Amino acid sequence: MSDTQDRIPTTCPSCSPELETVHEVLSPGGGALTVRCGECGHVHKIQPEREREVTLDVVVSQEGESFTANVTTPEDETVAVGDEFLLETEEVLATVRVTSVEVGDDRRVEEAPADEVRTVWTREVDNVAVDVTIHPKDGRRDDSRSVTVYVPGDYEFAVGAVEEFGDDEFEVDAFVVRGDATGYRRDRYEHEGDTVLAKDAKRVYAFDQTTSAWSAW
Known part of the structure; x- marks a missing residue:
């Protein structure tokens, strides 16, 4: 013990x-x-006291779709934006992150005791889709294009690092952090060596590094 x-x-x-x-x-x-x-x-x-528990409705966002599940937690537990927990249902076993907490009167708050929570809004963070804006090598923004890469949530992007996904090769120039991410001091990072986990990245900005001629199409 x-x-x-x-x-x-x-x-x-x-x-x-x-x-x-x-x-x-x-x-x-x-x-x-x-x-x-x-x-x-x-x-x-x-006779030890039994811990009182409550059942919460959880909405999970996953690959652009969503589904509802339930979790049981101690009633005095605090549920907060940024919390991560393992969700296990008949349909899925995944780590999810709290993105919003809904209490009475349909109000959204940053955190609340479990017994006051009506719905917990979450998104899966085991595997995530990251939007990347790729600029041409010459820096022209008008010909920029966007791609989506699919990586584990703990995959790390670093400013200055060269990444290759399929036919796309790019050098990370900057990134914007999601609002539900914790441990970051600001929203945007653009200094050499700055890093972000894929599950925390709202968008990555980069310069094209492919050997073929740039094409906006």
């Missing part, structure tokens, strides 16, 4: 029937715990 499981606060019928004291957990049994009072050494049994 861990330290938190070895010792728990509870009342002692011998020396402290009104106030909780620290007790050592000796052994579980028959649905009850056998504990020893840390103050007087009295050994007795207690």
Whole structure:
């Protein structure tokens, strides 16, 4: 057992029937715990409190489509934008990220206790689609084009790095971070060596590096 499981606060019928004291957990049994009072050494049994849970509706966005599932969580758990959790249903097993939290009156908030949440909006982050805007080598923006690359969520893009996907080869120039990503200090990065995980990237900007002549078509 861990330290938190070895010792728990509870009342002692011998020396402290009104106030909780620290007790050592000796052994579980028959649905009850056998504990020893840390103050007087009295050994007795207690019935542990069952953690109250709530079931939440979860909407998952996946490859441009969406489906609804349910998850069970402790009622005092905080649900916040940016949280990630493993969603397991008959249809899918995937890691999803919270993109929005809906509470009463159809309000969207950044976070809320689970028992106040009506719907959790999420997107899959195991495998993601990243939009890339590719500029010609000469920098002309009018002839830029967009492609979508499909990569694992933990795939890393770095400013200055050359990437190759099928017939497309490009050098990363900058990237914009999604609003639900955490751990970033700003929305846009464009300095050599700046990195972003694919699941955190809203869009990547790059310069064409293909050997064939540039074509806007």
